[in-house]
Amino acid sequence: MRVRFVIALVSAALAASVIVSAAPASDAPDPAADAEAFRNYFVTKFPKVKLEDFVNGPYSMNKDMRRQWQEKEEFPPYEFALEAGKEMFAAPFKNGKTYADCFENGGIGVRQNFPYFDAKQGEVITLELALNRCRTANGEAPLSYVKDEMASLTAYMAFTSRGKPFDIKIPDDPRALAAYENGKRYFYTRRGQLNFSCASCHVQSPGERLRAEILAPALGILNAMPIYRSEWAGMGTISRRFITCNSQTRAVPEEAQSEDYRDLEYFLSYVSNGLPISGPGARP
Numbered sequence: 001m002r003v004r005f006v007i008a009l010v011s012a013a014l015a016a017s018v019i020v021s022a023a024p025a026s027d028a029p030d031p032a033a034d035a036e037a038f039r040n041y042f043v044t045k046f047p048k049v050k051l052e053d054f055v056n057g058p059y060s061m062n063k064d065m066r067r068q069w070q071e072k073e074e075f076p077p078y079e080f081a082l083e084a085g086k087e088m089f090a091a092p093f094k095n096g097k098t099y100a101d102c103f104e105n106g107g108i109g110v111r112q113n114f115p116y117f118d119a120k121q122g123e124v125i126t127l128e129l130a131l132n133r134c135r136t137a138n139g140e141a142p143l144s145y146v147k148d149e150m151a152s153l154t155a156y157m158a159f160t161s162r163g164k165p166f167d168i169k170i171p172d173d174p175r176a177l178a179a180y181e182n183g184k185r186y187f188y189t190r191r192g193q194l195n196f197s198c199a200s201c202h203v204q205s206p207g208e209r210l211r212a213e214i215l216a217p218a219l220g221i222l223n224a225m226p227i228y229r230s231e232w233a234g235m236g237t238i239s240r241r242f243i244t245c246n247s248q249t250r251a252v253p254e255e256a257q258s259e260d261y262r263d264l265e266y267f268l269s270y271v272s273n274g275l276p277i278s279g280p281g282a283r284p
């Protein structure tokens with residue numbers, strides 16, 4: 001991030017007179033009420049954007065970008081990753097099993113159910129983590145969470161789930177609720193040298209321009225993942241995006257798939273329940 005850009009950002013943040021939170025402050029955790037307030041905030045702020053359009057990130061915010069995107073979708077830059085992912089997904093491990101053996105419905109059309117809270121292990125399981133657990137359970141080395149192979153696999157799994165609404169459940173288990181609350185806290189906590197939270201950019205300022213980029217709204221922000229980005233000249237997983245966003249505000253990023261990041265994904269996915277999976281996505 002360039003210095004001039006940082007200064008512009010900080011002054012924009014200082015200029016914002018009212019700090020708006022999309023989630024109500026309440027004593028007892030109430031995810032359902034959070035999700036409703038979250039959605040209402042964005043729908044009210046952007047009355048012209050159709051609910052299911054929020055999943056298109058920056059493209060939902062800006063007409064010119066939307067046109068670019070529609071042109072791009074004719075020859076999508078993630079096509080290569082999609083093909084690679086499909087092949088990887090079908091290729092047997094050394095023991096003869098495949099990814100399909102690890103997932104419900106053979107892993108087809110299930111993206112919208114991730115992350116989920118695993119009662120046995122008492123933790124949030126994201127799709128990326130489930131893929132690596134599948135590998136290690138079958139004697140294979142785990143993949144990097146931020147490189148092409150993981151992005152290709154999740155691209156393929158998202159593609160088979162396109163149009164299916166996020167269906168994230170918070171079971172009646174205090175540990176699940178605690179994980180959700182931790183993710184929510186992570187999202188709203190300011191950190192790093194610039195003292196920004198995720199919400200500073202993706203709740204307070206969606207649609208605004210940072211350098212050449214238009215900030216995506218937090219509602220539906222994971223539905224298009226993984227994404228191809230020209231700036232990356234390749235695909236990026238959810239892990240990669242979280243790490244990049246933390247680094248952009250000069251905060252120390254966590255390890256990919258840390259507990260905080262998984263809880264954050266749990267929170268962000270839950271509040272986007274009902275919005276369709278649109279991944280893989282392409283960004284300028």
Ligand code: HEC
Pocket residue numbers: 009056057058187196197198199200201202210213214215216217221222224227241242245246248249264283
């Ligand atoms: C300084 C502002 C800033 C902060 C703070 C920030 N991001 Fe971002 N984020 C960006 C920019 C710029 C992009 C790329 C443009 C876009 O898609 O929004 C982005 C993109 C994303 C995307 C991909 C959206 C898409 O559709 O392409 C996700 C997911 C995301 N951010 C999550 C987070 C999370 C989670 C946090 C907190 C850990 C966070 N961001 C904090 C600026 C920020």
